[in-house]
Amino acid sequence: MILNSDSMKPIYIQISEWLETEILRANLKEGERIYSQYQLAEMFNINPATAAKGLNILVDETIAYKKRGLGLFVAPNAKQFILHKRRSQVLKQLINEIVLEAKHLDVKETELMDLIHQVFNEIEEDKE
C-alpha cells in the first residue's frame, strides 16, 4: 500500500486504517503481535513518530493492547469491533458525503436509493 500524502486524511490515520484492514482480512489475527512503529516507519517510509501515532489510535480504540516490553498485540474481538466501527462511522460518513453530493446535483432521495440498488445488484452479479 502506498500512502497518499496529499489526501485530506492524515498519514497516521491512513496507517491505522491500513492496520484495521489487515485485521479484517485476517492478515493479522487476534492475539498476534502488530508491527512496531519502526517496522511501520520502514514499510511506509515515514517518521516513526507518525507511525506511533497511528498505532496509538488502535490502542485508544482498544483494537490493540500493549504488553510491556513486548509491543502491541491485536485485542480479542478486534475484528468485530472494527467491523462495527466501520459500519457505524465510516459507512455513515460515506453516506453523508453521498447525500451531500446528491443534494448538490439535485438528485432526489428516491433516485439515489434506486442508484444504490442498481450498484448493489451489479456487484452481486459480478460475484456469481
Place this chain on the structure above:
Amino acid sequence: MTVIQGENLTKSYGKTLALDNLTFQIEENKLTGLIGRNGAGKTTLLKLIAGYLKPSRGEINVFSHNPFDSLQVSANIIFIDNHMAFPTAFSLDDILTEVAHYYQNWNAKLAHGLFDYFSFNPKQRHGSLSKGNQSTFNMIIGLAARCPLTIFDEPTSGMDSAVRKDFYRALLKDYLEYPRTIILSSHLLSEVEDILEDILLLRDGTKCLHQSVLELKEYALGLKGPKQTVLERLKGQEILHTEEFAQGSLYAVIKNQGLTSQQFLKHEDLELLPVSLEDLCIYLTGNAKGGIDHVFKQ
C-alpha cells in the same frame, strides 16, 4: 534530552542580519527539518550549530557545550554540505578508509554498501565527481559516520530524483536502525515531510514556527468556494493566505482551530481542501505583497 539549545541567537555579517534573536531547542534522536527560503538563515544556523561560526549575540549550546571551536562537539557532529573537501591524494576508496578513523561509530559495511549501490568508481577523486555525485558521496559519509548529531545542509543538491528518493529512504532506514539527532535542511519539503518528525521553519532569520510534522499537517485548512460565502465563513478565523482564482471564487487558507470538517461540509457551496506542508510553508514565509501575481497585475 536537549541536544541543541539556542538562546536569542543573532548572527550578522557586517550590516546584514542573517539570524535574528532565534530561540529554539532540538531534542535528542529527532529527525528535524530545517525549512526556509533562500537567505532565511538556514546555513548560518547550521554553521553556528557545527561551531564554524561565532554568534554575534546570544548563546548556542550543543551537547551542553559551546560548539565554537570545540573539539568535543566537533567529534560528535558531522556536517554534510556541498563544500566538503577531501585531499586530491585520496581516491574515493581512500576517503572512506581515512574518514573512518575519525568517527567511532563509523559503519564501514553501510558505507561500502551504499558506495557499491550508487556504482562509484573507487579510484576516482572527489574533486572530479559531478555535483550530484559529490552530494551522493558526501551523503554516504554523513550516514556511515553515525554521529550523534548529523547535519545535512541541502544534501540533495544536484542529485536526480531517483537518487534523492534513495537517499531519503537510506536516511530513514539508517535512522531507524541507529536513532540519532539529525537535522536536514531542504527547500524540497514535499520530498522529506514524511520522514521528518519536527519542522523548524525560518523566515528572514527568525523562527517562524517549530512544530512536529503531525501538528503542522493539521495546522491549516484550505477553503474554496464563492467569494461571498467564503468571506462569510472566514469571519473570526485566522487567514494565512487568500487567492482569487476565478471570477467570484476565492481560495483561502486558514488556521485550523478545532473546526471539524463536518461543519464546513454542511455548507453546500464550500469545498474543503488539504493544504500541503510545502504550500503552508510558502504561505507562512511569504512576503505580504500578494505573491508573484501581484507583479503582473500592475
Place this chain on the structure above:
Amino acid sequence: MSLNNNLLSIASRQYVYKLKANSSGVYSLIFIQVLALLFSLSGIQSMSSVSETLRVNVKYFSADIIISFTFIWIFFMSLRLTSINSKTMDFTLVTNRLSSHLSNIGLLLTTIIFGSISSSLMGFVLKIIMYFAFDRSQIGVNGFYPVFSDILLGIITTGLYMTLIASMGYLLGILIQIHVLFVVLYPAALFGLEKVNPQMLKLSFDFFASETSPLLFAIRIILSSLIVFSLSCLLSNRMEVRK
C-alpha cells in the same frame, strides 16, 4: 555521545591523515631538488686568480642550491597549509583550530626531516656524478668523502633553518587569511625595513647565520620558531573557524 576525545588523539589522527593527504608533496620536492642538482652541476661559485704565468679557475661545488631550493619549497608548503582549501579539508572532519595547527606543525616537522635529510644528502649524488662524468684530475678530493658527524650536523642545521622558514611561511599564510593585502605587505615591510634601517635586517639575519655554536644556534632557532608558530595560532583565533 562521548566527550572523551582528547586533543592529542584527534591531532595525531589528523596528522596521519594529512601526512597521507600531502604525500604528493614528495613529487614537487624531488622535482625541485633534481632541478637544483642540475644547476649545481655548473658549480655554485667560481673564482679565478691570475698571476703572470698562472691562471687558476676554480669552481666550487656543494649542495647549497639544493638546500636553498628546499628552503623555498618548505616556505610554500607551510603557506599552503594555511590556505582556505586546507582549512576546509580540516573542518570537513573532526577538528578544532588548535588540533588543526598541531597536526599542521607535526606534518611540517615530518616534511622538514625529510627535506633536510634529502637536501643534505643530495650533495653526494652531485659528487658521484662529478666523479664519473668530470675529469677527475681537476677535482679536489678535499670534502669528497663523507664524514658522518659533518653530515649529521649539516642535516640538523638544515632542519632547524627549515623550521624557522616554515614558521615564517605559516605566519604569512595566517596573515593572508586575515587580509589578502598581506601578500604584498609582508615582503614590502621587509624591503621597507631594509631601506630604513639596513642594519636591523642584517642583525636579525646574523642572529641566526653568524652563530657558530651549534647549541646556541639550535636554541635561537627553536625559540624563534616557537614564538612565530604561537603568534600564528593566536592570530588565527581572531577569525571564524570556517566561513
Place this chain on the structure above:
Amino acid sequence: MSIIGLPIAVAILVVVIMLARKLGTIVVTFMSWRKSAIIAGVYLLGLILSVVIAAVLPNHGFGLMERSHTGGGIQKGNVWTTSYSIRTQKDFESQPGLYLNSRQTFKIDQRAVKLGFAPNPGHFQIYVEQKEADDGKIDVSTYSTPFYVGETDYTKLLQPPKVIFQDGLLVIEPVQQTLTLKLFKSNFTQSQFEGKNAVNLQNGLSSSFGWSEVLLRVPKSMKIDKGQNYLQYLDKD
C-alpha cells in the same frame, strides 16, 4: 647576491615551485598516497645509498689530494712564512713545504760556463750552490712552495719552469699555465659552525700563490757571473 638579483631569483623560484606543484597535482591523480610514500622512501634510500657509494669510491685519479706537497703539513696560513724561511735554509731536500717539480742534469764541456738567463725571470728565486767536486754537471732542481685556493693545496698541479741549457746559456722560462679546478665546499649549513658562514663566505675562498724556487747545483770551479742580482748564493759555510 645583490639586492636586485635576490627578488629576481626568488621570482624565478616561485614560478618553478608553482610548476612543481602543478606537476604534483597532475601526478597525484595517477598516484595513490601509498605509491607516493613508497617513492619518498625509495628516494631517501637512494640518497643514503649515494653516501655509501661516495664513501667507497676509490680515491685515485683525483688531481688534488688532501696533501700534495712533500715534507709534512704546511697549513695555508703558513705559506708565506715557509716561503721566506727557505732563503735562510740550506738543505732544500729536507725543507718542509717545498715540492720538487723537476730535476734536470746538464753536462758541460767548458770549465767555466757563463750562465745566462732568459729575460724577465723575475718570479723565480734562483739559488746557486757549488758542489764539492768538479763533475762537469749542472743539476737544476725546481721547487714550489704551497699554492692554495681556499683550503685546497694545488701545488702538485703546477708545471715546472722550462729549463734549457744551450751554448753556455741557461734559460729558465716560466710556463704559461691555466688550471681549472673543481673543489668541494661544505654546505653553508655546515660551514656556519666552522666560522665561515654565508656572511663571510668570500673570505674562505681567497687563493694564495706560492713561489717557484730553482736550485742550481754547479761544479765547484764553475764561474758564474755574480752580477746577476737575483741570484742567491748558498754558501756551505
